[in-house]
Structures are given as C-alpha cells and as structure tokens.
Amino acid sequence: MRLSAPIFRLKRQARLLARADGVPLHVALDRVARGEGFRAWSHLAASASAAAAAAGDGGRALLAALAPGDLVLLGGRPGHGKTLMGLELAAAAGRAGRPAFFFTLEDDEALVRARLRALGAEPDGSPVIVDTSDAISAEHVIARLGGAGAGSGGGAVAVIDYLQLLDQRRSNPPLAEQVRALRAFAGATGAIVVALSQIDRTFATSGRRFPELGDVRLPNPVDLGLFTRACFLHDGEARFAGV
Known part of the structure; x- marks a missing residue:
C-alpha cells in the first residue's frame, strides 16, 4: 500500500496531532496509520520495512x-x-x-x-x-x-x-x-x-x-x-x- 507521505512526515503529523489533541504519541501514531489504511503504526512501519527489504538487503x-x-x-x-x-x-x-x-x-x-x-x-x-x-x-x-x-x-x-x-x-x-x-x-x-x-x-x-x-x-x-x-x-x- 502506497503511503501518502514519507514515514518521517507521517511521524511529524502524529507529533502535531498529539500536541493538538493532548493524547499520547503512540495514540496519535495509530490514528495516522489508520488514516493510511493500516491497523496500527506498527503495522504501517512493518509494511514499509518489508517493501524496502524486498528491494535488497x-x-x-x-x-x-x-x-x-x-x-x-x-x-x-x-x-x-x-x-x-x-x-x-x-x-x-x-x-x-x-x-x-x-x-x-x-x-x-x-x-x-x-x-x-x-x-x-x-x-x-x-x-x-x-x-x-x-x-x-x-x-x-x-x-x-x-x-x-x-x-x-x-x-x-x-x-x-x-x-x-x-x-x-x-x-x-x-x-x-x-x-x-x-x-x-x-x-x-x-x-x-x-x-x-x-x-x-x-x-x-x-x-x-x-x-x-x-x-x-x-x-x-x-x-x-x-x-x-x-x-x-x-x-x-x-x-x-x-x-
């Protein structure tokens, strides 16, 4: 699944969201991940790593x-x-x-x-x-x-x-x-x-x-x-x- 932005930008979005809504960072990360079509941030990160790994070790x-x-x-x-x-x-x-x-x-x-x-x-x-x-x-x-x-x-x-x-x-x-x-x-x-x-x-x-x-x-x-x-x-x- 193609991400709407590089991971570092998605992380930045999550940090801004955490500050704006007063929620823990891990909660904001999961929200951003769901917006990208993933179950949670760990799922998004693992998927991105798998795609990169497939290109070569x-x-x-x-x-x-x-x-x-x-x-x-x-x-x-x-x-x-x-x-x-x-x-x-x-x-x-x-x-x-x-x-x-x-x-x-x-x-x-x-x-x-x-x-x-x-x-x-x-x-x-x-x-x-x-x-x-x-x-x-x-x-x-x-x-x-x-x-x-x-x-x-x-x-x-x-x-x-x-x-x-x-x-x-x-x-x-x-x-x-x-x-x-x-x-x-x-x-x-x-x-x-x-x-x-x-x-x-x-x-x-x-x-x-x-x-x-x-x-x-x-x-x-x-x-x-x-x-x-x-x-x-x-x-x-x-x-x-x-x-």
Whole structure:
C-alpha cells in the first residue's frame, strides 16, 4: 500500500496531532496509520520495512564492507533509509551469529521489533538485542557490548539511533568524549559500532548527489576523524566517503 507521505512526515503529523489533541504519541501514531489504511503504526512501519527489504538487503552488503574495530558514521536526511539500513545491518549480524544490538533514543521497542520481523528477524528470542533505555550513552553501549561476551565486545555489532541524541541529557559527557570512548572500545575489542547521523537541511539545496562529512549536523563540536568509515545514503543509494 502506497503511503501518502514519507514515514518521517507521517511521524511529524502524529507529533502535531498529539500536541493538538493532548493524547499520547503512540495514540496519535495509530490514528495516522489508520488514516493510511493500516491497523496500527506498527503495522504501517512493518509494511514499509518489508517493501524496502524486498528491494535488497543493504545491511548484509554493509556488514561485509566493515572490519572489526570500525566506528562508522551512517548519515542521511530523514526518509532516505538510514534507520532501515541500521536495522538491516543489525539483523544481518544476528543471522551471522554475532552479538547484535540496536540502541535507539528515537523509537519504542514494539516498533523496532515490528520492523525487525519484517526484515526476517525472529519475533521471539531475536538475535538482535533492542535497547530503548533513556540512559543510552557511550558508557551504556560499552557496558552492554562488554557484557555480551565474545572477548568483551569482539565480534559484536552495535547500531546507535542516533549520534546527535547521545548528549541530549546534561548528565551525559560531551558528545566528543563519547565518540572518543566508542572509538577506543571498538579498536580494543574488535566490535563494530555504527552511529546513525542527521544531515543538515542545507544539503537539500547543495546540488550534490550525496551528503559529505561537512553536512553532518553537529550541535556540539565532534572530531569526525575519529570515525574509521562514513557511509551516506540518498535516494535509495549508498556511498562510502573518506574520513
């Protein structure tokens, strides 16, 4: 079923509806989904993920391109597939028998699980560990990966949704410190850590085919050279860039 607008715009509609009607966000999301002809938001999201997955498993290709110890920036504008790519990557790692994690400060676990099921991950006992804790930070991620075994994180694949939210809590260290901690942990253990990233809206008027490192939205300074790889998504295509 074709959506009337990209998912990120439908989410925005739901947030506005929640504020206007004074209802919880999940109630507003379900209302928007029913307006699109779906039973609930989880049904809409799963359907969208299934359609995208049918076009190809980008997560498996991305996993094959990464090396132990990589700290990866995966950037894209809203609606261009960075969350889907992150989910595909986690699902591919889980199917390969690796400890796989998806950390999100953006969506609830039910929605993430629905999208993982659409990608072929097991609905129960999924090899992908979904963490939606409000306490997500570099320290939290490192603690979860270190507790997964496999050499205190070695072989693990973690996706963080998303980079700019890691320092939204004042109790967390500055984002630059967190990125340095993630780089050190990945390098020491062989884990692969992938941080989804927002891209500044000015890219839309740049005339370029893909975003670049200079387009990464950084509310606080971060040395992007700490990332070993960068991959940018736009209009259904992906491109690696040097860092």
